[in-house]
Amino acid sequence: MITIWDCYGLSDAVPDEVVVVASHERLPPVLAAGKAYDTLAQPWGAPAIRQMILDEYCRAGAHGDRAYADDLAALYAEARRLHPGGRDRRRLRRPTLK
DSSP states (O other): OOOHHHHHHHTTSOHHHHHHHHHHHTOOHHHHHHHHHHHHTSTTHHHHHHHHHHHHHHHHHHTTOHHHHHHHHHHHHHHHHHSOOOOOGGGSOOOOOO
16 A cells, blocks of 8 residues: 555655645645656756745745744755756746737
């Protein structure tokens, strides 16, 4: 039998990152592990995971959950160390109509 911990291990993300993906994307943890794996396989994946963490950090702060926000700040620092670089797809130059 495959456990959630097996799914976390196969996702290339730490369990807390998978929890953030699950919350951010409103997915069950098993599907979030697959989403994290697929996302991190893309050139824009590392910035996308980091942005999800920042989004959840802002949400926690807006709801006054300072302890969770602090945990997310530490997770963001860890994500920057574990998943450096990447291309933020939002910053890619889009062609303009002439």
